[in-house]
Amino acid sequence: MKLNLNQPKSYYETFVILTLILLSCVLTYYFHFVLRSGVLFTHFFYIPIILAAVWWKRKGLWVTFFLAGMLIFTSYISPLQIDYFYDDLFRSVIFIIVSIITVILSERIEKSQIKLKTSEESFRSVVESAIDGIITTNLEGNVVFVNESFQKMFQYSEEEVIGRSVRKFIPPRLRDSYNQKMKEFHKTGKRQVGTFESAGLRKDGKEFPFEISITNWEGEGELFTTSIIRDISYRKNAEKTRSILSAIVEGSAESIIGVNLEGNILSWNKGAEQTYGYSAKETMGKSYSLLFPENSSEYREILDTIAKGEIIDHYETKRVTKAGQLIDISLIISPIKDKTGNIIGLSAIARDITREKASEEALARSEAQLSMITANMADIICQASIDGVYIYVSPSVKSVLGYQPPDLLGKSMLEGVHPDDRSRVTSCMQDARGKCMTQSVQYRYLRADGSYVWLGTTGTPVYDDEGQVTGFICNSRDITNQKNAEDALRESEAKYRTLVESANDPISLYDENGIFLMANKAGAHSMGKEPTDLLGRSLRDFFPPEIAEKQIDLIRRVINTEEGVDMEMFVPYGDKDQWFSTSLQPIYGRDNQIHSVQVISRDITEIKETQLKLEQALQDKEMLMKEIYHRVKNNLMVISSLLNLQSRYIKDEEAKAMFKQSQERAQSMAMIHERLYRSADLKHINFGDYIRKLARDLFRTYVADPSRIKLEMDVEDVMIDINIAIPLGLMVNELISNSMKHAFPEGNSGEIGVKFKEHADQCVLEVSDTGVGFPPDFDFEKSDSLGLQLINSLTQQISGELKLEKDQGTTFKITFQQPEEDD
Known part of the structure; x- marks a missing residue:
């Protein structure tokens, strides 16, 4: 290993060792050669030897070898005794041994220090890199160590934490509880307490939840507490979120199902x-x-x-x-x-x-129906931009204008508008956009065939999310017929006004209170006024109170019942009494409600006077006719009485019977005239009532034993004209009397029936009996019997039809038509 002398520490160590080696050499020379003494100066050699062994380890042996060699060499060449040489040799060996031992101890110490330092660095690395906050406090609760995570967790720097009380990091509300728990922990003597949750206080004053684990340990005779703190805000939030999500899932209206892979x-x-x-x-x-x-x-x-x-x-x-x-x-x-x-x-x-699917299906049906409606409706539905450019046009445009919807899309609404109407349409669009209100306009539009139609369009603004107008929804309707009708109405109103003003009859318009709303010249002049003098005035201003109130009541009745009234009205006006034929008719307004009544009156005073005269003449005529009928009846009764008196002197029974029949015929005609003058109607008689009375009178005359012959009558009350009643009465007399005289000879019994009916102006007279009847070959039309000849003649006179039925007796049926009434 090469020494790095450039480093300050190595330079210092080298300088010290070299200085000590040099000093050792000087001492050796001084004692060996100058003093020539063997004084134990070599003790000084231990200093560089030990320092070199401690600082340089095994490389420091070179210093030992150098000093030992130098000592032996100088001792050998010095003038000292040989004993010193062996002493120095022995000392050199001792030097080497001491150096080796020092090197070994130094290396072991260094290895221990390296291990300790590595351990400390590892511990510090673990502590500093730990996610959890680590804090160490002494027995007084003052902080002696915190890691970086703790600093970040509580937002304090190390300088702000070291030496401060741990209570600083605990919320005030939890400090007493924390102190009590720590005291109890220390009393137990346990080295470690279980993990528990609490809350911490950050530098900014905000609290946060944490999980803490506490351990006690001793160092240098002092008790320390190390706490590992984990911020569980995320976990708490996760638990809260999980709880919320669980509540959401559990409370969700939607189905949420968890399934494993096995299903x-x-x-x-x-x-x-x-x-x-x-x-x-x-x-x-x-x-x-x-x-x-x-x-x-x-x-x-x-x-x-x-x-x-x-x-x-x-x-x-x-x-x-x-x-x-x-x-x-x-x-x-x-x-x-x-x-x-x-x-x-x-x-x-x-x-x-x-339900949504059902709604979608219903919506689809509704959209299909809407599409069908828009395709077949008479109105045109369109959407236009703010500039009036068509965005959508309904299919109904084909039937109204002759265009296909694509023909108009992207074009301006104004292109087809008649040039004379464009300014009006443009102004309507500007009003709708500026006033944000629905607007209506009528204008002419060009059809595909080149003709123009009148359209009535209602435009409603369309807004965006910010409330700005972005376009219009328009509903257009073909009002050509309406416009033509309006023109015709104006023309009709003009004609009506002309007719009203030129009419000779008074025509007036009143409200429900009898106030004049309109009066023509004839009506105003009949009252001696001008039309302008009547407007706004009341009927009460011109007529007596009872007449005015009667007219106002009629006006209100027409308004309330919505039905017109036609009547004749007597109106005393000034010194002259007048009769008017008056027609009151309701007048409807645009709201289809009655607001006024039109009264048309015609002066019928002369007609009324003539009518009264005619009625008087008619009454006189009726009295005269009744007198005539009465006198005819009396004359016929006189004739009947004369015939009765004359018959008393006739001995021939056949001639006497003829007189009897003539008497009965006169009585039947007299009975008709009697009923005529007693009736309110001088032209008609109730023929049913006449038959019943005549039949009963004949029955009493000819039937001596009522138990032998039964009379049955089924007769309706029918009003018969006098011209029919007289011949018909004679025929009834002949038929009933013949049945009573000839149908039941030699005391035979039977039944006589009389029926008289009317159906649809067709009258039927039927006289029947169950007697002996006529021979099979009998022809009543060729009979020489005066009675049958009379019946045939009278039937022809009334344009009737005579039938004879000879099955089970005899039945005569006469059918005739009622004559039409003269107008």
Whole structure:
């Protein structure tokens, strides 16, 4: 090993050794050659020998060998006695032995120091590189050592810590507890106390949790305490996070299931219970496949995919609940790995989307319906940018304008607007953008065929997230027909106003309180006023109170019932009484509500006076007609009485019977006239009532034994014209009397029936009996019987049809049509 003399320490050691060697040489020379003495000056040699052995170890032997050789050599050549030579030789051997022993001891000491230093350095390296904070305190609790991790942990430098009390690093609220625990620890005499958790106080005043392990040890007769402190803030936060995550997982509405690679369920949260219906107790350790539909290969595919380390993200599928219901779920499956990165299982997070799927299907149907509506609706729906450029146009634009939607996309809305209307449309867009309000505008737009149509458009601003207008949603409707109708309405209103003003009849418009809203010239002039004099005035200002209130009540009734009223009204006005034919009709406003009533009146005073005269004349006529009918009836009764008196002097029974028949015929006609003058209607009689009375009178006359012949009547009350009633009455008289006289000879019994019906102006008279009847070859139309001839003649007179049925007696049926009433 070569000495490094350039180093300051080596230079110092070399200088000292060389100086001592030189001094030893000088002493040797001085004593051997000058003094010629053998004085034991060689004790001085031990100094460089021992120093060289201590400092240079084995290399220091060279100093010993040099000094021993020099001593022997000088002793040999010196004039001293031979005994000194052997003494010096012996001393040289002693020098070598001492040097060797010193070298050996020095090397051992150096090795021990190196080991100790290495141990200390190793300990210090471990302590300084330790993640945990290490602090050593004496028995008084003052700090004697801290490592770098402690300094970083508590944010103090070593100078700020050494010699300070350990209480400085403990929160005030825990210091008494810490002191008590340390006292108890020292009393036990144990060298080490178990690990426990506490809290530390950093330099900035913030507390943090730590885990501490304390050990007692002795050094140089003094008791020390070394504490190893570990900051467990991360662990506490992790535990808190784990607790929060556990609570989140447990409280999550979504199903979260843990499964190992064998497919067995390891965890099952409440969301899974809600989703699938199984409790955790029912599923733990069971196969994950119990949730899959029968015969599904999905279970094995999922395990294979996870085994490869792949993630199944937002996968929609179906699962089976405990109740056997098939539900739709959205699934995320991720592999679970251990610390070494090996896959040990899977985490399945599922969300029940059955309702969402149903909503999506409903939305799809709604969108399809909306698409169908927008394609077939009459209105055009479009979206435009802030500059009026089309972004979207509904398919209905084809039916309205003749364009396909792509024909307009990217073009300005103003391109198709009529040049005369563009400024109005532009102003509307600016108002919608500036005022942020929905605006409406009407304008002409160019169709694909070159013609123009009127469009009514309502534009609503569209806003971004910052509330700025970014465009418009427009709803456009073809209002060409409406515009034409409005033009026609204006024209009609002009014509109506012209007609109203030129009408000779008074026409007025009133509100519900009878206030004039409008009056034409004829109406105003009839009251001696001008139209402007009536506007805003009330009916009460021009008519007596009872007349005005009556008119106002009529106006309010029309408004409340929404039905018009036509009536004749007597109005006393000044010295002249007038009659008006008045029509009150409701007038609807734009809100489809009645706000006024139009009254059209016509002066019918002259017509009314004429009508009264006619009514009086009619009453006089009715009185005259009743008097005539009464006198005709009386004359017929006189004739009947004369025939009755005359028949008393006739001995021939046949002639007497003829007189009797004539008498009955006169009585039947008299009965009709009697009913006419007793009736309110002088032109018609109730023929049903007439038949009943005539039949009963004839029955009393001809039927001596009512128990032998039965009279049945089925007669309706039908009003018959006088021109039909008289001949029909004669026929009834003839038919009933013939049945009573001839149908039941020699005391035979039977039944006589009389029916009279009307159906749709068709009248049927039927007289029947169950008597002997007519011979089979009898032809009533060629009979020489006066009665049958009379019946045939009268049937033709009333334009009727006569039928004879001879089965089971005799039945005469007369059918005739009621004559039409004269207007």
